[in-house]
Amino acid sequence: xxxxxxxxxxxxxxxxxxxxxxxxxxxxxxxxxxxxxxxxxxxxxxxxxxxxxxxxxxxxxxxxxxxxxxxxxxxxxxxxxxxxxxxxxxxxxxxxxxxxxxxxxxxxxxxxxxxxxxxxxxxxxxxxxxxxxxxxxxxxxxxxxxxxxxxxxxxxxxxxxxxxxxxxxxxxxxxxxxxxxxxxxxxxxxxxxxxxxxxxxxxxxxxxxxxxxxxxxxxxxxxxxxxxxxxxxxxxxxxxxxxxxxxxxxxxxxxxxxxxxxxxxxxxxxxxxxxxxxxxxxxxxxxxxxxxxx
Numbered sequence: 010x011x012x013x014x015x016x017x018x019x020x021x022x023x024x025x026x027x028x029x030x031x032x033x034x035x036x037x038x039x040x041x042x043x044x045x046x047x048x049x050x051x052x053x054x055x056x057x058x059x060x061x062x063x064x065x066x067x068x069x070x071x072x073x074x075x076x077x078x079x080x081x082x083x084x085x086x087x088x089x090x091x092x093x094x095x096x097x098x099x100x101x102x103x104x105x106x107x108x109x110x111x112x113x114x115x116x117x118x119x120x121x122x123x124x125x126x127x128x129x130x131x132x133x134x135x136x137x138x139x140x141x142x143x144x145x146x147x148x149x150x151x152x153x154x155x156x157x158x159x160x161x162x163x164x165x166x167x168x169x170x171x172x173x174x175x176x177x178x179x180x181x182x183x184x185x186x187x188x189x190x191x192x193x194x195x196x197x198x199x200x201x202x203x204x205x206x207x208x209x210x211x212x213x214x215x216x217x218x219x220x221x222x223x224x225x226x227x228x229x230x231x232x233x234x235x236x237x238x239x240x241x242x243x244x245x246x247x248x249x250x251x252x253x254x255x256x257x258x259x260x261x262x263x264x265x266x267x268x269x270x271x272x273x274x275x276x277x278x279x280x281x282x283x284x285x286x287x288x289x290x291x292x293x294x295x296x297x298x299x300x301x302x303x
Contacts, residue, residue, distance in 0.1 A: 048283075058098035084097065088269075107168050111175060123182065127183065153240055157245035164251075167240045168237070235280070238255030239255065244256075
């Protein structure tokens with residue numbers, strides 16, 4: 010085989026690979042925009058949907074049970090004649106706010122204790138790590154169900170319980186990254202210069218952990234939303250007349266048995282699309298920040 014033939018084959022492979030890489034990047038870009046667009050649409054629907062679709066989510070219409078899709082009821086009605094679209098819109102705030110509070114509470118507490126454990130090491134690290142292990146041994150969903158059973162069904166009991174159960178997830182990651190940063194030469198140089206521990210934490214260590222916070226927040230949001238939807242499905246979340254998407258799946262079971270699965274299907278698809286979007290977004294953020302390559 011001549012040198013010219015080898016060069017020709019190499020060039021063909023290189024040129025042929027470029028469009029494939031471009032298509033992969035374009036597909037990833039479209040996935041990212043879809044995820045952001047979906048979350049933006051859901052948030053806008055929760056904020057302005059009830060103002061645009063001014064139908065009471067609790068208004069009964071016993072003469073119009075299980076109606077199909079129509080201009081009057083775009084998503085139909087349930088077994089008591091309530092407008093499903095109005096109930097979907099009314100359930101957005103609690104459906105989104107619950108996971109957001111879980112990741113904020115668990116992230117703040119987990120990051121704080123992970124930072125302390127990773128920085129000081131020794132007995133402090135061992136003690137905090139054992140607490141993380143104990144918390145991690147109890148599944149967050151089980152703890153949330155027990156909390157709802159003990160303190161009563163509602164919004165706050167499962168949110169607080171899940172927040173406690175999610176603390177070691179980010180805490181362990183922050184501990185590992187803090188230990189890695191703690192042993193780098195620039196930290197020793199800052200300490201020699203007389204920089205206080207708080208300044209080093211706030212100006213140097215925490216900024217380096219921001220990418221991890223962002224990625225873990227997206228992952229935690231998806232898991233928290235799925236867990237809270239399961240709790241609502243079991244009837245331990247928000248109670249009627251309040252609603253969220255998990256409760257809509259549960260209350261729509263009667264419609265499935267009656268041959269009208271619209272409410273459960275719509276609510277399930279909304280939950281699934283939001284959870285998948287959060288997971289895809291976390292993957293894209295991890296690739297962007299090159300977290301997996303650390």
